[in-house]
Amino acid sequence: MNKKIIVLFRNDLRLDDHPALWHAAKLGVILPVYIHNEQFSMCNTAQSFWTYYSLQNLQATLDDYDMQLILRKGEVISEVLQLALDTEADAVYFNERFLPTERNEDEQLTNILQANNIEVKAFYGDALFNLSNIQNQQNKPYAIFTSFYKRCLQEPVRQPLGQPTNIRAFPTKVSSLALEQLQLLHGNWYHKFHHYWKPGIDGAMEQWELFVEQSLFDYHDKRDYPAKETISKMSPFLAVGNISIRFLWATCQELIEDEDNTIFSQQIESFLRQLIWREFSIYQLLNYPTFSTDSLRSNFQHFEWEPHSIRLEAWKTGQTGYPLVDAGMRELWETGYMHNRVRMVVASFLVKHLLQPWQEGYAWFEHTLVDFNAANNAMGWQWVSGTGIDSAPYFRIFNPSLQGEKFDTDGAYIKKWVPELALLPAKYIHAPQTAPTAILEQAGITLGDTYPLPIVDHKTARARALERYNAIKKA
Numbered sequence: 001m002n003k004k005i006i007v008l009f010r011n012d013l014r015l016d017d018h019p020a021l022w023h024a025a026k027l028g029v030i031l032p033v034y035i036h037n038e039q040f041s042m043c044n045t046a047q048s049f050w051t052y053y054s055l056q057n058l059q060a061t062l063d064d065y066d067m068q069l070i071l072r073k074g075e076v077i078s079e080v081l082q083l084a085l086d087t088e089a090d091a092v093y094f095n096e097r098f099l100p101t102e103r104n105e106d107e108q109l110t111n112i113l114q115a116n117n118i119e120v121k122a123f124y125g126d127a128l129f130n131l132s133n134i135q136n137q138q139n140k141p142y143a144i145f146t147s148f149y150k151r152c153l154q155e156p157v158r159q160p161l162g163q164p165t166n167i168r169a170f171p172t173k174v175s176s177l178a179l180e181q182l183q184l185l186h187g188n189w190y191h192k193f194h195h196y197w198k199p200g201i202d203g204a205m206e207q208w209e210l211f212v213e214q215s216l217f218d219y220h221d222k223r224d225y226p227a228k229e230t231i232s233k234m235s236p237f238l239a240v241g242n243i244s245i246r247f248l249w250a251t252c253q254e255l256i257e258d259e260d261n262t263i264f265s266q267q268i269e270s271f272l273r274q275l276i277w278r279e280f281s282i283y284q285l286l287n288y289p290t291f292s293t294d295s296l297r298s299n300f301q302h303f304e305w306e307p308h309s310i311r312l313e314a315w316k317t318g319q320t321g322y323p324l325v326d327a328g329m330r331e332l333w334e335t336g337y338m339h340n341r342v343r344m345v346v347a348s349f350l351v352k353h354l355l356q357p358w359q360e361g362y363a364w365f366e367h368t369l370v371d372f373n374a375a376n377n378a379m380g381w382q383w384v385s386g387t388g389i390d391s392a393p394y395f396r397i398f399n400p401s402l403q404g405e406k407f408d409t410d411g412a413y414i415k416k417w418v419p420e421l422a423l424l425p426a427k428y429i430h431a432p433q434t435a436p437t438a439i440l441e442q443a444g445i446t447l448g449d450t451y452p453l454p455i456v457d458h459k460t461a462r463a464r465a466l467e468r469y470n471a472i473k474k475a
């Protein structure tokens with residue numbers, strides 16, 4: 001059989017373990033297509049930088065097969081239909097996505113193509129498990145991560161499919177836009193990201209191998225310390241699908257079997273647990289379609305937020321006077337990434353100390369994170385805010401200075417991202433306002449001038465947040 005199959009690439013910009021491509025390659029000739037819809041996809045975000053260079057790298061990989069990635073811009077359904085009709089394609093294959101808007105689009109696309117007698121096949125997307133199978137004994141979605149996690153460990157994990165050995169192109173030439181014409185990048189904010197990242201399939205593999213060699217063996221012990229960098233930094237690669245989540249899982253399982261070393265296995269299992277947190281966020285998005293926009297706990301509809309543009313701006317620009325918060329926000333702006341422990345602290349600070357709605361933080365992260373992912377971002381914000389189903393209770397309010405003392409004891413992370421505090425002794429670096437004047441002078445710091453005074457007092461802000469929370473508890 002030699003079918004003509006259009007394979008859609010979306011947030012799975014790779015050839016390895018790409019179920020739609022793998023099945024299409026067995027059945028016929030392929031037209032790989034990427035369509036940029038300005039209405040749904042973000043432009044000029046940190047992630048559009050990532051997408052741009054991932055597409056460039058995907059094309060370079062397809063060159064080995066003498067195949068061109070067809071780039072189009074516009075409304076996805078009409079673009080795909082037109083392409084299928086123009087090329088007389090027999091079928092369109094794609095992998096499932098998880099956002100409600102995306103699922104809706106895929107459903108409409110399927111209906112329209114089928115109405116035109118074009119075969120459509122949707123293959124499973126970038127998840128480890130078949131999440132629609134996972135329910136508790138009452139046939140309801142799991143609400144608690146630990147129960148979900150235990151259940152996942154009993155489920156079969158889908159095996160990675162590898163890269164098809166024989167990918168053949170459509171015989172006729174099809175026109176494509178140039179990558180620049182997608183207009184993913186504007187201005188020059190993103191240029192600096194090149195210092196920190198190499199987006200795409202090749203960069204993903206290099207980063208993964210580096211992590212496995214240098215950090216996986218003590219991931220569990222050190223993952224909470226932002227200056228140690230013992231985390232994988234796979235999140236931006238996973239967000240656009242430069243690497244397969246099933247490949248990461250399978251590699252770790254092989255290492256556990258090969259090593260036969262309990263201590264090493266514990267470190268790897270801790271990493272696998274984080275991958276299941278990712279599954280849990282997709283699971284919640286599938287079960288609660290408004291997960292990324294609305295608080296899941298309905299009593300938060302009555303919460304009295306205090307939208308305040310000056311406070312919000314101070315948070316975004318890393319000018320709150322709380323060094324760990326400022327370091328995190330500046331790392332984010334400079335690199336498009338922030339360590340998970342620091343994400344929790346800055347998120348808690350915005351929502352609880354500054355009383356800004358979590359959706360403001362979600363939107364800023366959507367704009368600035370190279371690893372932005374609606375499911376993980378929503379779960380992160382709803383967990384920290386106490387508005388999610390399985391979340392930190394609202395009354396647990398991080399003290400940003402104590403978090404700094406605990407997880408960045410010598411202040412190395414703060415000194416890197418807030419250089420104006422670099423000469424301050426570690427004893428004072430987490431709360432510069434407590435340093436004696438002479439020490440501040442020696443370190444070249446004038447509070448309120450070279451570095452801000454705290455934008456809010458921790459104790460007062462904590463009491464105010466708890467008061468607001470108690471008000472909705474009664475509602």
Ligand SMILES: Cc1cc2nc3c(=O)[nH]c(=O)nc-3n(C[C@H](O)[C@H](O)[C@H](O)COP(=O)(O)OP(=O)(O)OC[C@H]3O[C@@H](n4cnc5c(N)ncnc54)[C@H](O)[C@@H]3O)c2cc1C
Pocket residue numbers: 223231232233234235236238239274275277278279281338339340341343344347365369371372373374376377378379380381384
């Ligand atoms: C407020 C907030 C917002 C967040 N927004 C995002 C986001 O937009 N995109 C995103 O990928 N992650 C988000 N996270 C989760 C987490 O911070 C990142 O996944 C992690 O920091 C990525 O770095 P890493 O790849 O080195 O992680 P590692 O520690 O090496 O973990 C490996 C992988 O496990 C998954 N993972 C790890 N921690 C979590 C977690 N807490 N929740 C879900 N999956 C996890 C990720 O896929 C990650 O790449 C957010 C967390 C918070 C608190």
